[in-house]
Amino acid sequence: MPAKSKAQQKAAGAALAAKRGEARKSDLQGASKEMYESMTEAELEELASTSRKGKPERVGDK
Template structure:
């Protein structure tokens, strides 16, 4: 399951770092904290390994 945005890829990388013990979980905020608690290391690795090239910074609701 590839990341849909650069922000999602970065959050997955931070969550993966905490899951492995490289970063304290107390340093995580928002989406990365939720990801660390709810996703497996394998799922996080798949999201974090997605290339950021040609990905939008954020994916959200359109502003119509």
């Protein structure tokens, strides 16, 4: 499942870094914290590896 926005891709990247031990879990907030708790490392990697080119900053942006 590819990311739908740049913000979603960035949040997944932050959650993935924490899941791998490259960042602290306590630094996560908002969507990245929820992603950390509810998604597997493989799911986070898939979202985080999505290209940002052509994506809106947020889903509601045009």
